[in-house]
Amino acid sequence: MIVRVINIHVKHGFDGEFIKACRENRAGSIREPGILRFDVLQDSGDSLHFVLYEVYKDESAAVEHKSTSHYKKWRDIVEPWMAKPRESTSCIPIAPAEDSAW
């Protein structure tokens, strides 16, 4: 299992549009068989800072996600809204250990 924690900072005025684009991307993503969670969070102290929490069954599911039309649409739409390059951390889950807990 792979968990990607992605930090994104958008430019002033683009938070609303970014949320809309993330909701659309998530709607497609959670229908992918290899995606177990896809959480979209907004920093309580900085409305321009977002965290995506993406849980994949395995590496191939993470690769597959990047080939989907919903991901490509999201990536192309949000790219010009970013205040700086997004930071992605790829993690191994220590706990919970059971697939069913994700």
Added chain:
Amino acid sequence: MIVRVINIHVKHGFDGEFIKACRENRAGSIREPGILRFDVLQDSGDSLHFVLYEVYKDESAAVEHKSTSHYKKWRDIVEPWMAKPRESTSCIPIAPAEDSAW
């Protein structure tokens, strides 16, 4: 609902002990009625970097967590193992919206 994303960097040689302490803290935390998720992750590219993903029903649940014996024990044990102060980001979930999805 509140999601805390916490980045922790431990000193060389303390990753194993840190994982053990986090498992113990998690075992107590997931029994708290106000905690919906408590994920412990290790960076695939840096075994000394960990991410905690803690989901609370509300602010009072987050405050309550810090008064528990398992949290206090964890905090005191891991404090000297940290390579730098931990960074905590408090977030609002955009999606999923339903409590049952957490």
